[in-house]
Amino acid sequence: MKKINEAIRFNRFDDLSNLEEVWVFGYGSLIWRPVFRHSEKIVGKINGFHRRFYQSDMTYRGTPEYPARVATLLKDPTGKAETYGCAFKLFGKNEISAGIKYLNTREGENGGYSLIVEEFHSCERSPIPVLVYTATRENYYFTGKQPLEELSDIIANASGLTGPNTEYLFRVAEWQREFLPLVEDDHLYELTRMTKEKVVKIEK
Template sequence: MFPKTTNLSFILSPDTSLWIFGYGSLTWKPNFEFSSHRYGHIDGFARRFWQGSVTHRGTPDTPGRVATLVKSDKEECWGTAFEVRGEEQIIGALQHLRIREGVQGGYEACYVRFQPIDDSSTPMQVLVFIAVPENSLFLGWAELSTMAREIAAAGGASGPNCEYVFELAEYMRKTFPGVWDDHLFELEALVRDFVQSNCICCRDTRTIADECLNSHSCHRNQKQESIIPLEGTVGSQTTTCHKVLTY
């Protein structure tokens, strides 16, 4: 059981800073103002795509899958810790995360020990949001191929579910080139396979082509099956990832 953090009022003094650990979309899309950031890891946890998303990356009819943390004594999870300093930044970040992670996401806040990538640095406490199994959106374990099929078919207000996986995998690969995350990278490869095989553009190019992620028109496959356009954003560009309805 994770220790819950329900009272955060003590951190609201003007000269206090709070560190928030991101291991999913927060790594590449925090969407709150922060003063600094540090790279590193937390021990005893593993990143898993076991949390359902019915708002940001899915719908109630077609839930997406997003990352959460699960206890795993021999593993570690790498990510980014963001420092929010002073009352304005702290309140702004917590108000944003309360909606994004709590109300809409089903996550709960707790503190964990964070080790900066520089081993000579002192470990510190960071606030992290974790989707515990008791929450109503928790999907839990499934075969990677099943999860990949679900992710390839889902999308929500923040964009295609596949975009979440691709952006996170790319961020981890660039930020931590010496770290291999089996679950994330194997899932990424399977999701790409499903997207490629069900989009005429990607199937013809044998890759997730830029014109698929950045196009504004719908590519139909040779059987003229209906395709779902799921819009999101990558940088400043609007993206549309085209999914065949029949997986």
């Protein structure tokens, strides 16, 4: 973990491709649509974070005129929160280099996310260090806390280059229901319910 932390801290991303393997954590659209090459995928969680739809998106699911809302992670001061998703294994120089380059462009340059390193926990193996793209409160796209009523209105109406904002939200909720049926997530599931109601009204 020390080598990964140092590479990120000093923006030496080429150093990551010299490692045998690097793991990346996905908690939004990556869990159902990982568009980079990877050698392995594991379902699990990181601790100490809440997933919240407090990040605006003006490219993939929205526009500059009507920004969408996508997921980011907020640090839980109690440390008790859990966010579930997938860890993707990038193996070998070519896979690591291509994956990190793609994600840095998509999540960093275009999305306002920053890289951190956290421990990923699963039933399949011991904890492993993962790269996590998360948006700080200081980034341009961070919206801050918004009522679910307001968020559901935005998501029901936003759309961008890769499709409607509703697809992003609904697919995340569907994935978690399928793979983690015993895990409750009030923010995700209540937002999904309210957004579906808004969509029905729009379609009428």
